[in-house]
Amino acid sequence: MDDMKIELVPEHIKKIIPYLPGKPLSEVERELGLKDVVKLASNENPLGPSPLAIEAIKKHINEVNLYPDNGVYYLRKKLASILNLSMEQVIIGNGTTDILGDIARTFLGPEDYAIVADQTFLVYRLAVQAVNGNLITVPLKNYTYDLPAMAKAVTPHTKLVYIANPNNPTGTMVTGEEFDRFLNSIPEDIVVALDEAYYEYIQDPAYPDSFKYVREGRPVIVLRTFSKIYGLAGLRIGYAVAPEELIRYLIKVKCLFNTSHLAQVGAMAALDDHDFVTKGKRVNKEGYQFLSEELKKIKVEFIPSVGNFILLILQEDPYKVYQKLLRKGVIVRPMKMWNLPQELRVTIGTHQQNLRFIKALKESL
Ligand SMILES: Cc1ncc(COP(=O)(O)O)c(C=O)c1O
The missing domain is CATH 3.40.640.10 (Type I PLP-dependent aspartate aminotransferase-like (Major domain))
Known part of the structure; x- marks a missing residue:
């Protein structure tokens, strides 16, 4: 495209480095031959929709x-x-x-x-x-x-x-x-x-x-x-x-x-679903407590979070850890594109999902 004689696209658009979305969950499952992949990569609500x-x-x-x-x-x-x-x-x-x-x-x-x-x-x-x-x-x-x-x-x-x-x-x-x-x-x-x-x-x-x-x-x-x-x-x-x-x-x-x-x-x-909101906050708070305690036990450094996700700072190459977790059916997000080369972000899930993540993480470090 860059060689075309007629300039179709202005420079400022050419310079943009696009946001790279992850693959659809169903495609990851198909590629890995897994059935129950857990997606903790996009800070979504683990309880489903309201x-x-x-x-x-x-x-x-x-x-x-x-x-x-x-x-x-x-x-x-x-x-x-x-x-x-x-x-x-x-x-x-x-x-x-x-x-x-x-x-x-x-x-x-x-x-x-x-x-x-x-x-x-x-x-x-x-x-x-x-x-x-x-x-x-x-x-x-x-x-x-x-x-x-x-x-x-x-x-x-x-x-x-x-x-x-x-x-x-x-x-x-x-x-x-x-x-x-x-x-x-x-x-x-x-x-x-x-x-x-x-x-x-x-x-x-x-x-x-x-x-x-x-x-x-x-x-x-x-x-x-x-x-x-x-x-x-x-x-x-x-x-x-x-x-x-x-x-x-x-x-x-x-x-x-x-x-x-x-x-x-x-x-x-x-907006009327107050029970769902209350449950979401409770599950997130309990999930954060659980994950932070488990991360401390395995000596993985993390940044205290007020959101529904946690940023981990790894000694290992986060991309390699991400790939190992992926093969165990847990999707998280390495943060290199965010200019955080040693970091990995995980969304707080349901208790079952958090257990899966911690088990897979222990096996991947
Ligand atoms: C800080 C921040 N703002 C906005 C959004 C996107 O929100 P929406 O789905 O409403 O576009 C996100 C999604 O992860 C986010 O992290």
């Missing part, structure tokens, strides 16, 4: 001849009422990934810079590169977002900062106090995308009250998802909350009909 969401999807399945509601009226209204915001402060996306891309498309021009952490969710970087924006990457400090360093990296050209709280893949969080200090140390006209995909798992009272900034009218866009605690990653639906003016701009670039009717009704029902 049962109330499934019920609602079944009930509405015959309505898919119609286009979905592009304004996502009922879900925005419901979220606004639960979150004590106005529906004009809420936008719905095809997963938060969709909105993360829209944020770059809305706020970045070719002269503008976005600040991202070096070892974080890869979508931020991809979103900026796709719109030919410029990137400043700031390394983590002790596996945690270094907000003072990110504030120092701001220049007059900075328009946007992406922050994952907690960070994926490290599982560390920044506190409300730290975030306050950060916001107060940067110019007021920089948009901050605060990605709280794992919000519901957090138990630490020092976690930021991020809607406070939205109510104050600060240019903060808080993103949350139905992919994690509600178990709806395959439906593709998430939301963002921001001051009304920012939401109005985001709506201008949003892809038409970006969330399906079934995703909308599923998400509405999931």
